Amino acid sequence: xxxxxxxxxRARGAIAGSAAVLLAVVAVGYTxxxxxxPAVTTSGTAEAGTASSTAEAGAARGDGPRLRVLSNGxxxxxxxxxxxxxxxxxxxxxxxxFAAADTIACLxxxxxxxxxxxxxxxxxxxxxxxxxxxxxxxxLRVSAxxxxxxxxLFIDGHSYASGGGFSTRAGILDTRxxxxxxxxxxxxxxxxxxxYRAADMNVWGVTFTGDDNRFYATMSSGGHRYLVExxxxxxxxxxxxxxxxxxxxxxxGTRIAFKAAIGGDPARGWRLSVLDLATKKTVALAESHxxxxxxxxxxxxxVAYGLQRSDGTNDVWAVPADGTGGPRLFVSGANSPxxxxxxx
Amino acid sequence: xxxxxxxxxxxxxxxxxxxxxxxxxFGDASVAYAATxxxxxxxxxxxxxSLATTNYGTSGQLGVDNSPIKRMYLRFNxxxxxxxxxxxxxxxxxxxxxAESNSGGTFTSMSNTTxxxxxxxxxxxxxxxxxxxxxxGAVVRNxxxxxxxxxxxxGNGVFSIGVTSSSTDGADYDSRESGSTAPxxxxxxxxxxxxxxxxxAPAGDPVLVGAGDIASSGTGDTATAALxxxxxxxxxxxxDEAYPxxxxxxxxxxxxxxxxxxxxxTRPVAGNHEYVTPGASAHYNYFGxxxxxxxxxxxxxxxxxxxxxxxxxxxxxxxxxxxxxxxEKWLRSDLAANAKACTFAYWHHPRFTSGSNHAPDPSxxxxxxxxxxxxxxxxVTGHNHQxxxxxPMNPSGQLDNARGLRHFVIGTGGAGxxxxxxxxxxxxxxxxxxxxxVKFTLHSNSYTWQFVPQAGKTFTDSGTTACH
Numbered sequence: 100x101x102x103x104x105x106x107x108x109r110a111r112g113a114i115a116g117s118a119a120v121l122l123a124v125v126a127v128g129y130t131x132x133x134x135x136x137p138a139v140t141t142s143g144t145a146e147a148g149t150a151s152s153t154a155e156a157g158a159a160r161g162d163g164p165r166l167r168v169l170s171n172g173x174x175x176x177x178x179x180x181x182x183x184x185x186x187x188x189x190x191x192x193x194x195x196x197f198a199a200a201d202t203i204a205c206l207x208x209x210x211x212x213x214x215x216x217x218x219x220x221x222x223x224x225x226x227x228x229x230x231x232x233x234x235x236x237x238x239l240r241v242s243a244x245x246x247x248x249x250x251x252l253f254i255d256g257h258s259y260a261s262g263g264g265f266s267t268r269a270g271i272l273d274t275r276x277x278x279x280x281x282x283x284x285x286x287x288x289x290x291x292x293x294x295y296r297a298a299d300m301n302v303w304g305v306t307f308t309g310d311d312n313r314f315y316a317t318m319s320s321g322g323h324r325y326l327v328e329x330x331x332x333x334x335x336x337x338x339x340x341x342x343x344x345x346x347x348x349x350x351x352g353t354r355i356a357f358k359a360a361i362g363g364d365p366a367r368g369w370r371l372s373v374l375d376l377a378t379k380k381t382v383a384l385a386e387s388h389x390x391x392x393x394x395x396x397x398x399x400x401x402v403a404y405g406l407q408r409s410d411g412t413n414d415v416w417a418v419p420a421d422g423t424g425g426p427r428l429f430v431s432g433a434n435s436p437x438x439x440x441x442x443x
Numbered sequence: 444x445x446x447x448x449x450x451x452x453x454x455x456x457x458x459x460x461x462x463x464x465x466x467x468x469f470g471d472a473s474v475a476y477a478a479t480x481x482x483x484x485x486x487x488x489x490x491x492x493s494l495a496t497t498n499y500g501t502s503g504q505l506g507v508d509n510s511p512i513k514r515m516y517l518r519f520n521x522x523x524x525x526x527x528x529x530x531x532x533x534x535x536x537x538x539x540x541x542a543e544s545n546s547g548g549t550f551t552s553m554s555n556t557t558x559x560x561x562x563x564x565x566x567x568x569x570x571x572x573x574x575x576x577x578x579x580g581a582v583v584r585n586x587x588x589x590x591x592x593x594x595x596x597x598g599n600g601v602f603s604i605g606v607t608s609s610s611t612d613g614a615d616y617d618s619r620e621s622g623s624t625a626p627x628x629x630x631x632x633x634x635x636x637x638x639x640x641x642x643x644a645p646a647g648d649p650v651l652v653g654a655g656d657i658a659s660s661g662t663g664d665t666a667t668a669a670l671x672x673x674x675x676x677x678x679x680x681x682x683d684e685a686y687p688x689x690x691x692x693x694x695x696x697x698x699x700x701x702x703x704x705x706x707x708x709t710r711p712v713a714g715n716h717e718y719v720t721p722g723a724s725a726h727y728n729y730f731g732x733x734x735x736x737x738x739x740x741x742x743x744x745x746x747x748x749x750x751x752x753x754x755x756x757x758x759x760x761x762x763x764x765x766x767x768x769x770x771e772k773w774l775r776s777d778l779a780a781n782a783k784a785c786t787f788a789y790w791h792h793p794r795f796t797s798g799s800n801h802a803p804d805p806s807x808x809x810x811x812x813x814x815x816x817x818x819x820x821x822x823v824t825g826h827n828h829q830x831x832x833x834x835p836m837n838p839s840g841q842l843d844n845a846r847g848l849r850h851f852v853i854g855t856g857g858a859g860x861x862x863x864x865x866x867x868x869x870x871x872x873x874x875x876x877x878x879x880x881v882k883f884t885l886h887s888n889s890y891t892w893q894f895v896p897q898a899g900k901t902f903t904d905s906g907t908t909a910c911h
Contacts, residue, residue: 170498171562172865183620186498188564194799194864208865211802235800391862409876409902411797411829411863431501432561 167198168415168433174205174224176439179397182415182430189224194236198439200245202274206236206252217250219274230279234268238345238393241437242307247331248272249305249314269302269316271331283316286329289337290320297321304345304393305329308352315339315346315355326355326374340379344369345393347402349420353377356384356394356402356420371404373420382422395436396420405434477528477633484619484626486518486560495565503621504537507548507606508613514571515548515606515616516563518556519628522599529631530596531589532576532604535624537615538585544614547579547588552595553603554842557834557869571605582614596630599906601871649746650674652882652895654856655681655714655791655825658697663857663878666897668701670880674895677746678705679753681825681853682714682791684726689717691725698729701857709733710753713740714791714825718757741770743777749885750783752814756792756807756824766809774810778817784888785910786819791826793852795840797873798827799864803840812838814848818911821883821890825854828861829875830894832904842869846911851892855879877902 165176174191178184193205194215203224207216217230234252241248251269271280280286283302288295297320305316311331318327318336326343329336342363347356353376358369368389374381384402394404403417413434418426430436488500493511506513517532532550536542552573563569577590596602608614617624652674658664671678684702685693694703702709711730717723727737735742740755752774758764764771778786792804794811804826814822815838835847854861860875878897883890886907893905 171559173562175498183501185494185502186500186561188496188498188562188566192865209802211804211806407862409874411866411873411875432559 165439166415166430167196167203167437167439168430169193169196169413169435170433172208174203175433177430177433179438191218191220191224193218193435195239195250196435197239197241197248197437199241199243199437202241202245202248203439204239204241204248204250206232206239206250209235215252217248217272219248219272228272228274230272232270237267238269238304239435240305240307240393242311243309243350244311246273246275246311247307247314248274249307249316251303251305265301267301267303269305271305271314273311273331280331280334283329283336285334287335288318288327289335290325291338295320302327306346306348306355306393308348315348317344317346317357324360326357339376340374343374346374347394347396349373349396349399351399354420356396358390358392358394359383361389371402371418373402373422384418384420384422385424386416386418386426388426392434395438397438403429403436405436407434477631480524480630480632482519482521482628482630484517484628485520486558487516487619487626488560488563489513489515490563490565490568492565498561498564500560500563501620503618505534505606505616505618505626506613507608507616508611509608510611510613512565513608513613514568516553516558516569516571517604517606517626518558518560519596519602519604521596521602521628521630524599524630524632526632527596527598527630528633529591529593531629532592533587533589533627533629535587535617535621535626536582536584537617538624539615540584542584542615543582544608544610544612545581546608546610546612547582547614548606548608549578550576550590550592551605551607552576552592553605554844556601556603557871558603559866569603569605571607573605576604579614592628596628602628647747648887649749649885650676650882651679651746651749651751651787651885652676652880653679653681653709654853654880656683656828656854656858657856658684658693658701659686659858660697661857661859663859663897664697664701665857666878667855667857667880668704669898670895671702671705674880674882676708676882677751678702678709679789679823680709680711680856681789681823682712682756683716683825683854683856683858684711684714686716686858688719689713689723689726690720691728694725694729706730706733710744710751712753712755712790713757715757718760723757723760739770739773741773743781745783747885748784748887749890750778750781750786752777752786752788752819754788754790754807754810756790756804756810758806764807764810766812768809771809771813774813775817778813778819781817785885785890786814786817787821787823787883787885787890788814788819789823791824793824793826793850794822795833795836795850795867795869796824796827796852797831797863797866797870798829798852798854798861800828800861801826803867808838811848815846818846819848820908820910821851822848823851823853823881825852825856827852828854828858829863830855830873830877830879830881830902830904831870832872832892833867834869834871835908836869840867840869849908851881853881855894872904874902874904876900 164179174189177186195206203220205218209215219228234254238251249271254266269283300320307314314329318325325338327336343357355374359372361367371384371386371390392404394402415430415436416426417429489505491513505515555569558569619625685698713723713726717726743752831852833850837843877900882893889909891907
């Protein structure tokens with residue numbers, strides 16, 4: 100926990116700075132959307148044709164911070180200033196996607212035999228590397244620097260809902276060195292301070308810290324769903340607390356957004372919650388729907404997550420990270436969000 | 444919470460807004476009345492050839508133009524109405540300078556009714572390929588305009604309208620996101636006697652009712668069995684009858700106390716969970732001759748004017764499903780010998796599905812091709828635990844209203860429900876929060892489907908399609 104590197108501090112400063120900008124533009128976005136009339140225009144007084152053309156050209160160029168999402172499996176971006184405005188679609192198809200810095204990770208649509216592929220793309224959407232994988236795409240994360248990529252696949256059982264249980268595999272790629280860890284389960288585990296081995300171990304939902312080495316994830320075994328803190332270089336992880344699934348570290352590194360099984364029983368669904376790492380106190384967020392997603396942080400005060408309607412349409416919602424307020428629709432018809440701050 | 448409430452309100456409005464009734468002449472056999480129902484679009488967007496990868500599905504504005512080329516798309520869902528006698532599309536120009544134009548555009552019906560509001564861009568635009576419904580001349584800003592679409596909207600259904608323009612001076616309209624000036628479909632009903640209740644089958648038409656993915660330690664199977672208590676007819680299963688292993692004890696513990704009540708009128712097919720027990724032996728032992736030859740698991744029978752084919756999609760267990768396999772050859776000869784007007788087929792693994800847990804399975808493609816080649820009508824599968832209905836499609840999954848088969852995934856028999864993944868083209872209706880069965884009423888030259896939900900749930904889906 101100690102020994103923050105200089106890189107980490109710089110990275111955290113940069114994140115805090117962009118978060119402040121982000122917060123401001125989000126507020127502008129809501130002003131635009133809340134006003135009745137042509138939401139497509141950024142200025143209500145301008146002549147319609149030219150105003151919308153200008154806004155659209157801006158969107159197409161990708162001016163300003165963007166939110167990267169999947170629109171029914173198509174890699175897309177919307178403006179963070181106007182998430183309900185024009186959306187730019189690409190030709191890339193993913194079952195799950197995540198972008199950070201200059202890295203876009205995409206888990207390709209799985210085929211009937213369970214084969215998928217992790218594609219690492221640059222912002223020009225050119226593929227830098229692809230890794231064949233087996234399993235059903237579930238979670239995907241890129242560290243804030245763009246260097247580290249982690250994924251979770253369902254290997255068997257395919258979902259929590261399957262009667263006979265399930266199994267997952269979480270892997271990590273260091274895009275700088277090319278080091279590939281096929282399964283975090285191979286790391287040396289410490290549970291409550293003691294070395295631990297178990298055949299029923301599953302790991303899912305990796306989230307990286309700012310130093311591109313330490314990470315958090317969920318490790319399940321013996322009915323527990325532990326929050327673990329891992330060390331990529333040392334190939335170890337140790338338990339931090341119990342009852343935490345799909346952790347997502349806040350930009351300032353102090354809190355974990357996660358899904359908490361209601362009454363400790365995943366069959367009853369999950370409550371989106373935030374854990375303070377220093378005090379170990381947990382607060383339930385104001386979203387009352389069951390959230391089965393690895394949330395993202397839009398800034399240090401707001402988390403976003405996907406919810407699926409009963410007809411299979413997905414929406415991205417946002418809710419304050421301190422349990423106050425209420426959820427708000429952020430991007431309709433979208434899932435798998437990530438903040439793509441480079442604006443490239 | 445505020446924004447969520449808005450979203451819900453819009454959804455309700457879309458379902459059905461206002462019914463303004465003008466009721467006349469009571470106490471007479473020929474009660475006549477006219478009423479209008481106003482619907483807002485369930486989806487609307489436009490595309491722009493100068494920004495060919497940009498989607499405007501959530502925008503508050505719709506544009507139609509010829510320079511750059513902008514095309515508008517509107518979709519309405521009409522349900523629950525009887526005696527539709529007319530329909531008008533009403534659209535409102537934006538209250539901004541430049542919204543006006545010397546041409547408001549040409550309005551045309553579209554065959555594609557499943558385009559995605561947040562997925563349509565110029566580069567993948569649905570074809571505006573139907574009949575011209577009307578055109579608007581010059582339009583001014585901030586005004587309503589009407590197009591008579593009675594020739595297209597003649598009853599319940601899903602309707603897509605495309606708008607194009609040959610003018611280089613574009614028009615801008617308000618989209619469904621704009622609120623009170625959203626496009627409207629104003630439907631007139633009436634001039635007929637008292638509304639007919641939901642169409643019921645003429646007495647004697649056979650019923651085929653069932654689902655897949657059924658009995659487990661949970662309670663969903665109990666809920667769907669209770670539905671079948673009240674629905675006479677032949678029961679089908681679409682596989683995965685008894686979880687987790689299709690073992691004799693799974694059948695006796697879970698299936699027998701629920702769907703087992705209908706065993707004597709059930710014609711099953713085995714799913715992958717039955718084949719966890721080698722040869723699906725417990726499935727074949729439990730159902731006996733009703734399940735067909737245990738070495739094959741495929742068979743056919745007739746119901747009224749329908750031929751019904753039960754197939755085995757556990758391909759590796761029966762020598763494959765490929766062209767030239769024993770099952771495919773049997774299917775082709777069975778269909779060739781069939782003299783019935785309509786054909787219904789069912790098995791476990793879906794050729795087309797938007798479910799996230801199991802991808803569409805091309806291994807059953809040769810069976811789909813054989814059915815298509817022989818003018819079959821309906822395919823029912825399960826495997827993904829949810830309900831999904833597709834438009835009639837050819838074996839490649841393309842819309843084919845002339846010869847296509849309507850595919851259903853009915854994995855709602857009781858096992859825990861699954862999420863959806865990427866929604867496939869031509870997927871018309873989906874639900875994953877309701878257990879239920881689908882009742883197919885097999886008319887002499889058409890079929891009616893009805894999703895019957897578990898007690899306490901409201902999702903339903905019904906319709907009628909003619910046989911080929």
